[in-house]
Amino acid sequence: MASERKAQSSNSVVKRLLSNNLTWSVVALIVLVIICTIFDHGFLRLEWNTNTGGLAGPLITVLQESARYLMIATGMTLVISTAGIDLSVGSVMAVAGAASMQLLVSGTNVWVAILLSLLIGLVVGCINGALISLLGLQPFITTLIMMLAGRGVAKVITSGQNTDASQIAGGAPLRWIANGFILGIPANFVIALIIVILVGLVARKTAMGMMIESVGINQEASRMTGIKPRNILFLVYAISGVLAAIAGLFATASVMRVDVVKTGQDMEMYAILAVVIGGTSLLGGKFSLSGSALGAVIIAMIRKTIITLGIDSAATPAFFAVVVILICVMQAPKIHNLSAELKRRRAVENSRKAVAA
Amino acid sequence: MRKNMLKTGLAAFVAASALVSLAACGSGSDSSSEAKSGSKDGSYKVGFVAVGPEGGFRTANEKDIQDAFKKAGIELIYSPTQNNDQQKQIQAFNKFVNDEVDAIVLSSTEDSGWDESLKLAKEAEIPVFTVDRNVDTKLSKDESPIVSHIGPSNEWAGEQAAKFVNDNFKDGANGFILEGPAGLSVVKDRQTGWDKAINSNIKVLESQSANWSTDEAKTVTAGLLDKYRGDNPQFVFAQNDEMGLGAAQAVDAAGMKGNVKIITIDGTKAALQALVDGDLSFVIEYNPIFGETTATAVKDYLDGKKIESNYEIESKTFTAESAKEALDAGTRAY
Numbered sequence: 001m002a003s004e005r006k007a008q009s010s011n012s013v014v015k016r017l018l019s020n021n022l023t024w025s026v027v028a029l030i031v032l033v034i035i036c037t038i039f040d041h042g043f044l045r046l047e048w049n050t051n052t053g054g055l056a057g058p059l060i061t062v063l064q065e066s067a068r069y070l071m072i073a074t075g076m077t078l079v080i081s082t083a084g085i086d087l088s089v090g091s092v093m094a095v096a097g098a099a100s101m102q103l104l105v106s107g108t109n110v111w112v113a114i115l116l117s118l119l120i121g122l123v124v125g126c127i128n129g130a131l132i133s134l135l136g137l138q139p140f141i142t143t144l145i146m147m148l149a150g151r152g153v154a155k156v157i158t159s160g161q162n163t164d165a166s167q168i169a170g171g172a173p174l175r176w177i178a179n180g181f182i183l184g185i186p187a188n189f190v191i192a193l194i195i196v197i198l199v200g201l202v203a204r205k206t207a208m209g210m211m212i213e214s215v216g217i218n219q220e221a222s223r224m225t226g227i228k229p230r231n232i233l234f235l236v237y238a239i240s241g242v243l244a245a246i247a248g249l250f251a252t253a254s255v256m257r258v259d260v261v262k263t264g265q266d267m268e269m270y271a272i273l274a275v276v277i278g279g280t281s282l283l284g285g286k287f288s289l290s291g292s293a294l295g296a297v298i299i300a301m302i303r304k305t306i307i308t309l310g311i312d313s314a315a316t317p318a319f320f321a322v323v324v325i326l327i328c329v330m331q332a333p334k335i336h337n338l339s340a341e342l343k344r345r346r347a348v349e350n351s352r353k354a355v356a357a
Numbered sequence: 358m359r360k361n362m363l364k365t366g367l368a369a370f371v372a373a374s375a376l377v378s379l380a381a382c383g384s385g386s387d388s389s390s391e392a393k394s395g396s397k398d399g400s401y402k403v404g405f406v407a408v409g410p411e412g413g414f415r416t417a418n419e420k421d422i423q424d425a426f427k428k429a430g431i432e433l434i435y436s437p438t439q440n441n442d443q444q445k446q447i448q449a450f451n452k453f454v455n456d457e458v459d460a461i462v463l464s465s466t467e468d469s470g471w472d473e474s475l476k477l478a479k480e481a482e483i484p485v486f487t488v489d490r491n492v493d494t495k496l497s498k499d500e501s502p503i504v505s506h507i508g509p510s511n512e513w514a515g516e517q518a519a520k521f522v523n524d525n526f527k528d529g530a531n532g533f534i535l536e537g538p539a540g541l542s543v544v545k546d547r548q549t550g551w552d553k554a555i556n557s558n559i560k561v562l563e564s565q566s567a568n569w570s571t572d573e574a575k576t577v578t579a580g581l582l583d584k585y586r587g588d589n590p591q592f593v594f595a596q597n598d599e600m601g602l603g604a605a606q607a608v609d610a611a612g613m614k615g616n617v618k619i620i621t622i623d624g625t626k627a628a629l630q631a632l633v634d635g636d637l638s639f640v641i642e643y644n645p646i647f648g649e650t651t652a653t654a655v656k657d658y659l660d661g662k663k664i665e666s667n668y669e670i671e672s673k674t675f676t677a678e679s680a681k682e683a684l685d686a687g688t689r690a691y
Contacts, residue, residue, distance in 0.1 A: 040584050042586070049610075049612065051609075051612035052610055056611070057583070065576055160416050161416065162571075162599065162627075164602075167630065179610065252572075254606075255571045255572050255602065255603050257571050257572075257599075259570050259572065260410070261411060261441075262571075263572065265570075307565065307580035307584070308580060310563050310565070313536060314539040
């Protein structure tokens with residue numbers, strides 16, 4: 001009897017694990033790593049690089065690359081859980097990156113340049129937030145406009161040039177943020193992780209997360225329970241703006257050069273994909289920051305897989321799409337319930353036969 | 358609730374109209390030019406279907422063309438697209454045909470897909486001059502309005518890169534190629550030039566696209582260096598400067614600076630500086646300064662003089678020394 005119960009409980013643990021999105025994300029990540037290891041036997045190798053003062057290896061570059069996705073995916077998670085969307089993150093990355101590079105070139109102190117760039121991200125986020133929360137504009141249209149306008153602003157800031165600050169000696173701290181190491185681990189990944197954890201603590205240890213979700217489920221109802229949906233909406237877009245600016249700094253500081261057309265290009269799509277992989281509903285009302293963080297790492301890992309497998313450049317978007325769809329299919333509850341559904345059907349069939357007999 | 362809906366509707370309308378006006382800005386066409394300005398008074402009106410802000414090369418190139426036409430006394434209507442959107446270029450082209458300009462200068466983002474627009478121009482008897490990138494058309498010579506192509510040769514640039522690698526690695530070597538976005542004529546032509554000239558003992562381990570982007574090139578190169586660390590890669594041929602600069606940073610981070618020769622095409626100031634600093638090994642110029650040639654060709658053709666069907670603009674190649682000279686001279690516009 002006891003052993004039966006034990007089996008049952010372990011069975012339910014397995015069941016719970018199987019129906020958890022996070023599990024499938026981890027599985028997807030491991031599968032990708034295994035595929036890469038098959039193609040490149042040294043994929044898991046880690047070595048100490050005395051040149052950079054940190055660990056080196058394929059996995060380390062994945063972590064380095066994933067920092068920017070972590071930032072925009074975290075912002076996007078909060079926005080999406082209010083049933084909104086922020087399409088401007090890629091452009092904000094370009095604006096913040098352009099501002100920081102241009103300021104450095106014009107001789108501004110590096111810390112001032114960083115702060116001003118973050119401030120610009122905050123301002124864009126606040127404009128989004130104000131238009132959406134105060135005027136009640138549609139998030140899709142508002143942030144779409146900001147996406148178009150932002151790219152233009154980035155071009156105006158650098159007067160259409162790809163500003164290069166790699167020669168500026170004072171830019172060393174910024175370069176370190178994107179390329180340096182803390183205890184052998186990429187600094188940008190550590191910074192990104194700390195920020196994600198901070199946002200997670202604020203969201204889950206206070207009532208904030210619940211308020212965000214309730215606004216996503218029903219603004220009117222949450223207003224009646226005493227939550228101020230306007231403030232919440234404003235806040236999530238502002239946060240998304242700042243986080244996108246940080247991502248922009250990571251992306252440009254990595255090469256100390258802003259590319260006004262390419263920096264942050266398609267990033268809004270990657271952010272949305274990371275959020276979806278993480279199990280946050282696009283309809284709002286429910287979010288998982290750890291899921292999105294895992295999704296962000298998976299996005300970086302897929303890009304790494306493309307390079308490791310040497311997939312033809314024309315086929316990379318298709319490859320990317322197929323992997324994402326596969327992950328989504330793996331996570332679909334319908335698929336998880338498939339075996340139960342089949343069992344039920346068989347039982348119905350059997351009972352019908354029995355009746356007929 | 359109802360008030361709210363009204364508000365949302367209004368908001369959507371405002372937003373939509375903002376979008377429309379944005380789009381209108383993008384095509385930047387000249388609606389005031391209803392009447393055709395003939396060549397009777399000696400002044401020509403020329404439409405310039407351009408690429409718009411894209412980087413140092415493009416800015417220098419389009420500014421030079423605009424300046425040269427101004428100098429030649431020809432009115433040039435500048436119509437840039439955004440983010441390499443060919444659709445906007447086609448719209449601008451067709452609008453120029455409708456406005457019956459005297460000639461069209463076409464700097465296309467993509468080499469195919471122009472047949473219908475070219476037919477329209479031919480019917481309207483408007484001569485078309487392609488600059489920088491050539492246009493790939495199925496039309497025969499009699500059906501096509503294209504009278505001349507002006508620009509540096511991408512194939513030549515690819516050949517120079519291959520020759521540099523041949524000369525430096527007489528006993529053979531392994532390396533990578535960083536390509537631009539798949540499908541562009543520039544990418545194809547630079548690759549063709551390379552393939553034509555490269556020695557058989559030079560092995561390209563892998564060609565990957567880094568989409569002209571510095572940041573992406575760094576990631577891709579780091580990945581390739583990891584993947585082929587046992588094959589002793591000795592060169593990277595980056596099809597433009599931006600990607601070469603990214604590759605240089607990846608090579609530097611891997612502690613292989615000096616062991617891997619990086620070759621790039623374009624010749625922007627940043628690349629020349631990197632060449633002087635030893636981050637790059639060889640830079641092939643893709644000369645953007647051909648406004649004067651273009652303006653003269655257009656003017657001569659409209660004046661009824663005979664012109665060539667192809668003007669190949671001469672470009673230079675740079676090593677560390679010549680790059681230093683060029684930078685010290687301080688005359689480079691981009």
